[in-house]
Amino acid sequence: MTMNRRQFIWAGTGVAATLAAPHVYAASHGGAPKVVVIGGGAGGATVARYVNKDAAGAIDVTLIEPSRTYYTCFFSNLYIGGFRTMESLAHSYGGLATEGVNVVHDHAVDVDRTAKTVTLASGAVLPYDKLVLSPGIDFIEGSVPGWDVTQQNRMPHAYKGGSQTELLKAQVEAMPEGGVFAMIAPPNPYRCPPGPYERISMVAHLLTQSNPTAKILLVDPKDKYSKQGLFEEGWQKHYSGMIDRIGPDFGGANVSVDPMAMTVNIDGSEEQVDVCNVIPAQKAGVICERAGLVQDNWAPVDGRTMVSRMDPDVHILGDASAQGDMPKSGFSANSQAKVAAMALRAALTDSRMFPAKFSNTCWSLIAPDDGVKVGAAYEATEEKIASTDSFVSQTGEDAALRKATYEESLGWYEGITSDIFG
Ligand SMILES: Cc1cc2nc3c(=O)[nH]c(=O)nc-3n(C[C@H](O)[C@H](O)[C@H](O)COP(=O)(O)OP(=O)(O)OC[C@H]3O[C@@H](n4cnc5c(N)ncnc54)[C@H](O)[C@@H]3O)c2cc1C
Numbered sequence: 001m002t003m004n005r006r007q008f009i010w011a012g013t014g015v016a017a018t019l020a021a022p023h024v025y026a027a028s029h030g031g032a033p034k035v036v037v038i039g040g041g042a043g044g045a046t047v048a049r050y051v052n053k054d055a056a057g058a059i060d061v062t063l064i065e066p067s068r069t070y071y072t073c074f075f076s077n078l079y080i081g082g083f084r085t086m087e088s089l090a091h092s093y094g095g096l097a098t099e100g101v102n103v104v105h106d107h108a109v110d111v112d113r114t115a116k117t118v119t120l121a122s123g124a125v126l127p128y129d130k131l132v133l134s135p136g137i138d139f140i141e142g143s144v145p146g147w148d149v150t151q152q153n154r155m156p157h158a159y160k161g162g163s164q165t166e167l168l169k170a171q172v173e174a175m176p177e178g179g180v181f182a183m184i185a186p187p188n189p190y191r192c193p194p195g196p197y198e199r200i201s202m203v204a205h206l207l208t209q210s211n212p213t214a215k216i217l218l219v220d221p222k223d224k225y226s227k228q229g230l231f232e233e234g235w236q237k238h239y240s241g242m243i244d245r246i247g248p249d250f251g252g253a254n255v256s257v258d259p260m261a262m263t264v265n266i267d268g269s270e271e272q273v274d275v276c277n278v279i280p281a282q283k284a285g286v287i288c289e290r291a292g293l294v295q296d297n298w299a300p301v302d303g304r305t306m307v308s309r310m311d312p313d314v315h316i317l318g319d320a321s322a323q324g325d326m327p328k329s330g331f332s333a334n335s336q337a338k339v340a341a342m343a344l345r346a347a348l349t350d351s352r353m354f355p356a357k358f359s360n361t362c363w364s365l366i367a368p369d370d371g372v373k374v375g376a377a378y379e380a381t382e383e384k385i386a387s388t389d390s391f392v393s394q395t396g397e398d399a400a401l402r403k404a405t406y407e408e409s410l411g412w413y414e415g416i417t418s419d420i421f422g
Pocket of ligand 1: 038039040041042043044064065066067070072073074075076077106107108109134135136137158159160191192195196199285286287317318319320328329330331332333361362363
C-alpha cells in the first residue's frame, strides 16, 4: 500500500482535533505569546508549522535554523545506493515562511532560561515565552580514538544530511578495484537504529554494480542490532561473501582509526582500508548542554507533553530527547512534535489537550525492491513514552510483499516531508 499525504498525517498522531484560536496567556514580552524553536529538522520544522497553523495568529512562532536547505538523512542511504538524487532529499523553508512562521537562518549559541532569551551567532537576542529545542545529535568527542570532526573529509560520518553523504558516495565510487570499505558502527543509543545496516546494504548494492570484488568490513561495538535477522538474510541472498561483520566478541568494541594512514585498528590488529565511514557515539545537540538541560548525554522529557524535566517552559523533541522507548527517527520526531504543538497551544491559548499517542515505522531497503520495516505504537505514561504494540517484517517473505513494503516507504517519504515543510 502506498500512503498518500492525508493518510500519513492522520496515521502519524493521536492528535486529531482542530484547536481553538482565542488565547488567554499573558505574554511576558508583550504582544502575542512567543514560541521560539531551535532547529529546523524533522522535529523543529513540524512543531513550528503546527503551532503556527493551528494557533491561527494567536501565537508568534520563530524558527531558528542555520541552513537554507534541509537535506533529509532519511532516504540518504538510498542516494548512496543510487536510488535517489540529492535534489530529491532537499527541502526549503519557503513553505513555512509563506504560512507565517518567522524563519531566521542563524545559529543559536546560547539560551538564558532566567531571562527567557535565545542568543544567535549574529548577536541578536530573541525573547521567548516557550522554547522548543530540536537540534538533533552531536558526536561524543574521543568515542572513536583517532577520529574527530577535523578528519570528517578523510573519514566521513555521513550521519548529518548533505555534503557528508555526497562525499561518502563519491569515495565509494572512487574505490580501487577489490578495495575495502569499512564502517565503524555506533554504540546505543544513536540516530536511526537500522541506518548503519541499511547503509551497508546500499554500499554493497553500489559495489556489486561497479566493483564486485570489493569487500565491506563492518566493525560493530554492539552484540545485536535492529532488524539483524532480516539484514543478515538479505546480505546472504544479494551480496554473499562481500560483507564481514566484526562484533564485540571479536574486538569490534575496541577500535581506533588513523585517518592519515587510512588504517583501522581492531583489538590490536591493523587493517588498511580505502574508505572508512566512522559513525561516532552520539549525544543531544550541544545547544541542549548550553541550556543546561542534559543528563547522561540526552535531554530528559515528560512524554505527555515533551516538556523538559528541568524546565516547564522548554520542550525538547526528536533525537536530542531522552523520552523512553521510541527510536531516534524522523518519524518519531515528527510524531513527538505534534504532541508538543498541542501542549504548547494548550499552555498559551485555551485549546484542549488530548492524551499523547505516538507512532513510528522505520523502513530499510536491502536491495532493489527488497524493503523491510519495523514499527510500533506508543503512549505516554508519567515515567516515559512506552511501546504498546509493535510489528516487524519477517524473514522469508516473498518478493511481492518486499516490493510493496519498499513502495510504502516511498509514499511515507512524500507524506512526511510535506507534513514537516508544508
Ligand atoms: C543514514 C540515516 C538514515 C535515516 N533514515 C531514517 C528513516 O528511514 N526514517 C526515519 O524516520 N528516520 C531516519 N533517520 C533519522 C532521522 O534523520 C532523525 O532521527 C531526525 O532527523 C531527527 O529529527 P530532529 O529534529 O531531532 O533532528 P534533525 O532533523 O537533525 O534537525 C536538527 C536541526 O537542528 C539544527 N540545529 C542544530 N543545532 C542548532 C543550533 N544551535 N541553532 C539552530 N539550529 C540548530 C540543524 O541544522 C538541523 O537542521 C535516518 C538518519 C540517518 C543518519
